[in-house]
Amino acid sequence: MSHLAIRHLSVENSQGLRLVDDISLTLQPGKILALVGQSGSGKSLTCGAALNTLPPGTRRVSGELAYDDKLIPIDDVAGKTFATILQNPRTAFNPLLSVKAHLHETLRAHGSRLKPHSPEVLQVLSDVGLNSPQQLLNRYPFQMSGGMLQRLMIALAILTNAPFLIADEPTTDLDLVLQRRILDQLKKLVKQHQLGMLLVTHDFSVVAYMADRVAVIDQGKVVEQGETDSLFRQPTHPVTQHLLAAHFALFNFRSDK
Template structure:
């Protein structure tokens, strides 16, 4: 499956006020990072959730054909099987009354891995994401771990599920600078080692410059620009991209 392409065409998401995401096409290739950028409210996160049919109540996915290497798919065939999701607020992704071990064992059980083999795989995946205090982490509940540790645990669960694609919705926005750097280092390491295809939803152009191969720019629910990272930074074509880059440059001057 190395080099495989996961694609959605014509994604449309509707709310009470009308279309919130309008005719969006996205393509993820294994071993590459596609950054989906735009200002708040541009439709980035909705597109990410819509791809997996995980929209909040009151919103409806009107259209959006998924495919893997050109073969049509239903969202149920993608969610948890081909693609895993990392959320902006990782605490919301975990059941607060279950420890990390139970989350991991449940994920492995769905793949038919139980008993001693499951425990061994748990340890391997926690080691892979840098959670060295395995016993403490596995016995902990979400409220007992930091945001950075929970983000790493979410990636560990994705490794347990062995999904070839990863959707990361603003994964660094709630992390301090050190935790953010560690998370991005880990993400890039796993892209290289496991040929993950990543959709990275962000408004942080520093993250884009560091991690992405390609950039898709959204504005008011529509895609307004597609570029390589170098092309976007050298010659942004849309006003949204120029605004994001200007903000990035201003913040860079304030925090040398």
């Protein structure tokens, strides 16, 4: 089976402090791997290292990517091997460009001959839940809700034709109803397009709903990996046990209400 392996990824800051330590993950088409941990555990830095988009003051000191065991350069994966969905969609769009312009820019950057008004493009917009896509082309980001922008970001990711997708806290800024809709759409698209997804989150409810497998990260290290059902039923590492205990305590509190 085709797969993408992220191997021995490590990141340090400018003082030489190890922030991400020897992380290895495997993504498979049509499957969702959740990378879960507390804030500051190294989730986003892991993604940044894999995408070669680390923030200033940090650097990747080791790591490689292999697609079906063939090494690929990390410097050239963003938008080709990986498409990305960010947690705050408003920061991802130029407020001076229309939806049509954003689509045109993405299609051109990836060598597609399709146009924003092409039936194939309009179908993708419809597939992610954007109604009346033809009319949407002339709108600007400030005229759209956060949920619409998140759906548009997902559509742009699909249009890159990248086989793997990194979704970094994709529903954090949305209300619960929109969260459910976006997560349902992502699950559908993963299966429909046979995407391999790395879903970054701190929310075990999202993990339980979305993920086939889970990797738990703490202080820059993956401390436990496994099938979602098995990890929920029999967590072995104290960090996983603590996170799940907090999740179930909150769930039971809500249920009692």
